């Protein structure tokens with residue numbers, strides 16, 4: 001029966017993850033291996049009354065996250081032979097997979113990311129135990145390929161890495177000009193360092209859960225799973241066939257309306273999208289009039305090029321993946337099933 | 350431009366290219382670059398792939414372009430349409446142009462062209478012929494402008510090295526061929542960053558978007574000691590030097606700043622953009638799909654060549670970038686002010702037929718103030 005419980009976590013090679021660490025960062029553990037190392041099989045959790053408490057905890061952990069709260073850690077509970085919090089995390093993942101409810105997985109990963117964030121920050125600052133700092137730096141490196149160096153009390157990261165992450169923050173204090181920059185490095189506090197990878201941490205946990213395979217139903221889990229399915233309904237947004245634009249397009253229009261500069265790739269995305277939706281060059285051109293470098297002649301010329309009137313090529317809208325790569329993608333759940341912004345809002349049959 | 354002038358310029362450019370193939374090279378990774386060119390009075394031809402210097406030279410000979418370009422970006426498929434090119438990375442590039450540095454048009458070096466009656470005249474508020482105020486401005490050679498653009502390049506260079514950690518050896522400066530400089534950064538960590546990141550870099554370099562807190566001015570409880578200091582790194586240090594002038598002024602001036610209050614300081618920060626921000630053209634830096642003038646090629650706005658600058662201090666574009674020969678030729682010139690090239694002064698020419706060396710003739714024709722006869 002062990003076989004049904006093959007979670008395909010990709011393993012991160014870490015220096016001896018102790019129990020302490022796995023409690024803080026349970027998503028680093030290789031779930032299947034962890035449980036079997038401890039001498040457990042999944043089935044036991046469904047039937048053994050002594051383990052029921054863990055399943056209850058796991059369920060609680062999901063409920064808490066669904067309400068947007070962070071699950072409270074109780075360090076003492078991990079001292080026994082049964083590291084409760086690690087188990088509850090792993091079982092929570094199983095419950096989520098069995099329920100198949102994506103909204104819950106999203107909320108869960110977000111809450112778990114916030115929880116881990118707090119520990120990461122604390123570990124970065126740990127003056128007593130240098131190995132703690134080292135481990136957190138290593139997590140940043142291996143999970144997010146961000147090389148953070150500690151120089152005295154400050155943390156530094158290369159300007160290009162900094163930009164790749166900070167670019168999605170809109171608060172002005174994240175602008176490069178508002179940072180201490182020297183020798184190609186940006187200086188950060190531990191809090192800022194961790195804040196910088198918040199999104200990625202969330203995404204990491206989310207994809208890790210999502211890419212793990214779903215076990216067969218475990219006897220004794222049915223009621224929990226049913227309850228989760230019920231719960232998820234609460235969060236469902238009734239989607240009517242929408243004429244709404246996808247977020248990437250809304251963002252592009254937004255930026256232009258504010259008179260801010262939309263990079264070339266963004267203009268390209270917007271123009272090709274609208275052209276493909278049947279709008280005319282004349283209808284689209286005014287959108288660009290607020291752009292700082294607006295030139296009506298050039299704009300019309302470029303739009304004509306895109307639409308194929310004066311040029312020979314007709315441009316397709318770039319794929320979501322491309323858009324993502326250009327940092328112009330701001331996905332919402334409705335984006336999950338599409339690969340091109342043009343498909344957004346189309347009903348699936 | 351009329352057909353005769355076009356033929357003349359095409360032939361002159363072609364001759365230059367033929368005699369100076371050694372100045373024209375494809376980058377060392379030509380397969381990944383997009384090339385493009387324009388013809389006089391023609392549109393842009395881009396999405397061109399060239400595999401070697403030979404192919405480039407052939408293009409120059411066959412197409413007689415007015416301007417030639419090469420992408421700073423590398424693509425998997427440079428000759429496909431933009432959406433299919435598959436962008437890999439791009440060198441970081443900067444454009445510093447005299448027109449972005451000038452607060453006003455230089456009096457002795459600017460011409461006005463009337464959009465209503467086409468009259469060309471020396472700088473003034475309106476057309477002396479028809480009083481129209483629809484004017485376009487053309488700057489001729491100006492040493493002051495070149496001097497201030499050079500200073501700006503040096504300031505940029507320092508920020509690239511000190512703040513952004515770029516190895517000085519990888520910064521290459523080119524004269525743009527008209528009245529500015531193009532700066533390339535080779536082999537840097539920034540090659541992989543996208544357009545929005547580059548926009549952030551531009552903002553940084555241009556001193557845009559700074560908030561008072563960055564410079565130690567908080568909304569409440571600020572004291573003098575937190576304001577910028579002379580030895581601070583980055584913009585804090587540069588701002589300190591700008592604010593205090595000399596170290597010993599710090600105490601007095603920082604007190605003044607403090608009493609001025611937060612809002613005033615915030616406003617001042619915006620003014621400092623003009624005084625200490627580096628005047629790069631942000632569109633060039635953040636456009637990662639641009640084709641940029643090819644080094645060694647002629648800029649048809651002036652007939653001068655975009656050329657590598659070895660020693661910025663000594664470099665004189667009006668000598669070092671002027672490669673057209675000095676065979677005397679006759680042109681009809683309408684150039685109400687003086688300009689100088691290759692250490693020779695020309696003009697003013699008052700709608701007259703004159704005999705000048707070819708390089709001066711080409712310069713005037715490119716500026717739209719002379720025509721072949």
Ligand code: SF4
Pocket residue numbers: 246247248249319320321323324328329330331332335338339340341342344
């Ligand atoms: S996933 Fe696609 S449609 Fe959705 S925001 Fe990103 S690019 Fe746009």
Ligand SMILES: [Zn+2]
Pocket residue numbers: 463464465466467468476477478479480481
């Ligand atoms: Zn006039």
Ligand SMILES: [Zn+2]
Pocket residue numbers: 455458491492493494495
């Ligand atoms: Zn000048």
